[in-house]
Amino acid sequence: xxxxxxxxxxxxxxxxxxxxxxxxxxxxxxxxxxxxxxxxxxxxxxxxxxxxxxxxxxxxxxxxxxxxxxxxxxxxxxxxxxxxxxxxxxxxxxxxxxxxxxxxxxxxxxxxxxxxxxxxxxxxxxxxxxxxxxxxxxxxxxxxxxxxxxxxxxxxxxxxxxxxxxxxxxxxxxxxxxxxxxxxxxxxxxxxxxxxxxxxxxxxxxxxxxxxxxxxxxxxxxxxxxxxxxxxxxxxxxxxxxxxxxxxxxxxxxxxxxxxxxxxxxxxxxxxxxxxxxxxxxx
Amino acid sequence: xxxxxxxxxxxxxxxxxxxxxxxxxxxxxxxxxxxxxxxxxxxxxxxxxxxxxxxxxxxxxxxxxxxxxxxxxxxxxxxxxxxxxxxxxxxxxxxxxxxxxxxxxxxxxxxxxxxxxxxxxxxxxxxxxxxxxxxxxxxxxxxxxxxxxxxxxxxxxxxxxxxxxxxxxxxxxxxxxxxxxxxxxxxxxxxxxxxxxxxxxxxxxxxxxxxxxxxxxxxxxxxxxxxxxxxxxxxxxxxxxxxxxxxxxxxxxxxxxxxxxxxxxxxxxxxxxxxxxxxxxxxxxxxxxxxxxxxxxxxxxxxxxxxxxxxxxxxxxxxxxxxxxxxxxxxxxxxxxxxxxxxxxxxxxxxxxxxxxxxxxxxxxxxxxxxxxxxxxxxxxxxxxxxxxxxxxxxxx
Numbered sequence: 226x227x228x229x230x231x232x233x234x235x236x237x238x239x240x241x242x243x244x245x246x247x248x249x250x251x252x253x254x255x256x257x258x259x260x261x262x263x264x265x266x267x268x269x270x271x272x273x274x275x276x277x278x279x280x281x282x283x284x285x286x287x288x289x290x291x292x293x294x295x296x297x298x299x300x301x302x303x304x305x306x307x308x309x310x311x312x313x314x315x316x317x318x319x320x321x322x323x324x325x326x327x328x329x330x331x332x333x334x335x336x337x338x339x340x341x342x343x344x345x346x347x348x349x350x351x352x353x354x355x356x357x358x359x360x361x362x363x364x365x366x367x368x369x370x371x372x373x374x375x376x377x378x379x380x381x382x383x384x385x386x387x388x389x390x391x392x393x394x395x396x397x398x399x400x401x402x403x404x405x406x407x408x409x410x411x412x413x414x415x416x417x418x419x420x421x422x423x424x425x426x427x428x429x430x431x432x433x434x435x436x437x438x439x440x441x442x443x444x445x446x447x448x449x450x451x452x453x454x455x456x457x458x459x460x461x462x463x464x465x466x467x468x469x470x471x472x473x474x475x476x477x478x479x480x481x482x483x484x485x486x487x488x489x490x491x492x493x494x495x496x497x498x499x500x501x502x503x504x505x506x507x508x
Numbered sequence: 509x510x511x512x513x514x515x516x517x518x519x520x521x522x523x524x525x526x527x528x529x530x531x532x533x534x535x536x537x538x539x540x541x542x543x544x545x546x547x548x549x550x551x552x553x554x555x556x557x558x559x560x561x562x563x564x565x566x567x568x569x570x571x572x573x574x575x576x577x578x579x580x581x582x583x584x585x586x587x588x589x590x591x592x593x594x595x596x597x598x599x600x601x602x603x604x605x606x607x608x609x610x611x612x613x614x615x616x617x618x619x620x621x622x623x624x625x626x627x628x629x630x631x632x633x634x635x636x637x638x639x640x641x642x643x644x645x646x647x648x649x650x651x652x653x654x655x656x657x658x659x660x661x662x663x664x665x666x667x668x669x670x671x672x673x674x675x676x677x678x679x680x681x682x683x684x685x686x687x688x689x690x691x692x693x694x695x696x697x698x699x700x701x702x703x704x705x706x707x708x709x710x711x712x713x714x715x716x717x718x719x720x721x722x723x724x725x726x727x728x729x730x731x732x733x734x735x736x737x738x739x740x741x742x743x744x745x746x747x748x749x750x751x752x753x754x755x756x757x758x759x760x761x762x763x764x765x766x767x768x769x770x771x772x773x774x775x776x777x778x779x780x781x782x783x784x785x786x787x788x789x790x791x792x793x794x795x796x797x798x799x800x801x802x803x804x805x806x807x808x809x810x811x812x813x814x815x816x817x818x819x820x821x822x823x824x825x826x827x828x829x830x831x832x833x834x835x836x837x838x839x840x841x842x843x844x845x846x847x848x849x850x851x852x853x854x855x856x857x858x859x860x861x862x863x864x865x866x867x868x869x870x871x872x873x874x875x876x877x878x879x880x881x882x883x884x885x886x887x888x889x890x891x892x893x894x895x896x897x898x899x900x901x902x903x904x905x
Contacts, residue, residue, distance in 0.1 A: 249546060250553045256540050257531065257554075264559060294740075306718050307734070310725065314732050403557035404525055410559035 241277035242421045251278060254407045260366055260388035265411035268456020271391040275347035285344045289333035291354045297361040300332045304375050325376050343384040352392040359402045367405060416443055426461050437478040438464055445489060448502040455489040463488045481506035513572045520568050522561045528554050701898060715739045745777045745811055751820030752795055753784030760865035763889060764819055785824040786846040804849055807856050815901045816860035822880045829876050854883045859901045865889040
């Protein structure tokens with residue numbers, strides 16, 4: 226119940242609009258101490274959710290940005306051989322060269338395990354890495370511990386971190402991995418929701434602009450043959466651009482003119498398609 | 509508790525595991541779930557692991573807790589697709605009237621429901637079309653109805669569930685669109701081809717080789733000698749040979765284009781060739797197959813590690829493949845049958861595959877496909893097929 230109240234406080238204050246369903250899912254995952262896997266179109270706020278949880282619950286956020294060449298060990302710890310070699314040669318540091326432990330640096334997962342308080346661990350875009358990475362991570366997340374081979378020491382999580390995993394992939398992750406996570410798919414926000422999101426970002430936006438901007442935005446999203454549809458991020462930037470332009474009038478939007486199309490469509494074929502479609506708006 | 513529900517989910521085809529069911533029980537016993545709404549979201553997040561099944565889950569949930577009628581998945585899919593197709597066609601009444609074989613004025617008299625029923629009846633009569641319409645990759649077919657899979661309305665689903673009961677939400681079936689297979693997009697193809705890589709050292713020497721550094725430092729009597737290596741980059745060589753001639757490939761143009769676009773973006777070292785139906789003495793570097801010929805014999809000079817990917821429907825008259833003067837283009841007649849040329853390519857490149865946009869179930873009916881499969885391993889141009897093809901090409905031997 227305590228968490229719930231915290232959440233309500235932050236929906237109003239912070240730049241994240243949370244719907245009830247997602248709030249429930251977050252709470253149940255936290256209570257069950259299960260990682261929560263989030264999928265959904267880019268720009269639906271998967272990454273932002275982790276930031277919001279951290280902010281709301283006053284926990285520290287540790288972000289692991291997964292890269293395609295990443296191995297699990299990079300996320301756990303690093304053994305800094307070069308510094309040790311250097312120290313052993315010149316001996317001018319305060320570190321004890323014979324103590325390997327002083328040359329072990331924790332990776333992001335490692336940091337979340339040794340932290341003295343419960344933290345939020347965001348594993349961002351896990352689909353970028355090989356499936357091996359996911360499979361290797363299973364045990365670590367399951368047991369909440371890993372071994373440092375160099376010093377034969379097991380690192381156990383002091384507090385089970387709240388784990389949020391995001392994935393953009395249309396393809397499913399491996400079954401054993403899914404089995405250990407709770408799952409949620411964030412749908413693209415409805416216009417009503419989108420209005421709220423915009424209002425959170427631009428508290429002083431007037432209603433006429435808000436309505437026509439959101440309407441135009443959803444109309445643009447419906448254009449056929451677009452490969453990357455504009456998402457929330459693009460909308461926010463677009464509004465920022467519109468407001469910065471002194472010559473812009475809301476009436477232009479209603480008339481069917483769409484300035485700064487390049488802010489919304491970032492791939493050149495998409496831009497051309499959108500341009501043609503927008504030309505038809507006016508007729 | 510809720511054991512029936514669990515088994516119904518399983519029966520409906522959602523892969524639910526006993527472990528996750530136990531986890532749900534744990535959540536229940538911890539007092540985390542206090543209402544049906546809670547149960548709806550919690551059970552979904554714990555049991556269902558892919559948005560593909562959200563729609564099915566909604567249906568089962570509505571059935572279990574409200575007694576809504578639960579139809580088999582197939583029936584639903586068919587009528588959904590029909591409705592989507594119809595929505596699309598209603599934009600152009602004339603075309604629709606032609607396709608259904610009724611006059612435009614008659615069409616206007618029908619209500620949407622009647623129209624849908626009529627349409628469905630037509631669909632059932634034409635088993636061929638039904639078959640085609642149901643497949644996401646689009647099998648073309650000759651009938652006017654149900655040519656290639658149409659994806660209804662992109663990805664639009666409902667969002668907020670604030671003032672509705674869970675059952676109502678479930679009955680809304682907000683996730684309908686997710687449950688059908690969408691068209692193959694570049695990103696999906698990207699997923700499938702991701703594993704196709706060949707890491708070789710490339711670029712500046714900016715990575716420390718620790719083993720060598722230690723070794724060299726020892727040799728240097730303790731004076732530090734740091735050894736740098738190039739980091740590994742993907743430098744896979746790929747040849748893509750595309751059949752772009754003849755009407756038999758027409759239905760697949762878009763699909764092949766998507767594949768081609770992705771390949772161009774992904775592989776740094778990509779050569780594209782074109783041919784018509786099958787390969788004789790020349791491949792062509794230009795799509796009209798006119799100005800830039802590339803002799804097949806020259807292929808031996810390329811790296812044998814190159815992945816050679818042929819994209820084509822492999823459907824042609826048997827003589828085009830087997831006869832010494834098989835080519836339908838007179839200037840290409842050299843006396844060697846295409847069959848031999850393909851064998852030559854298969855021998856030159858150990859990692860060669862044939863990707864066929866036709867679905868595998870149609871293959872047994874075409875003779876030339878049999879013969880080509882003797883030379884190249886053949887895979888269908890679906891996500892599954894691509895993955896298998898990639899697996900085959902990345903084999904070490």
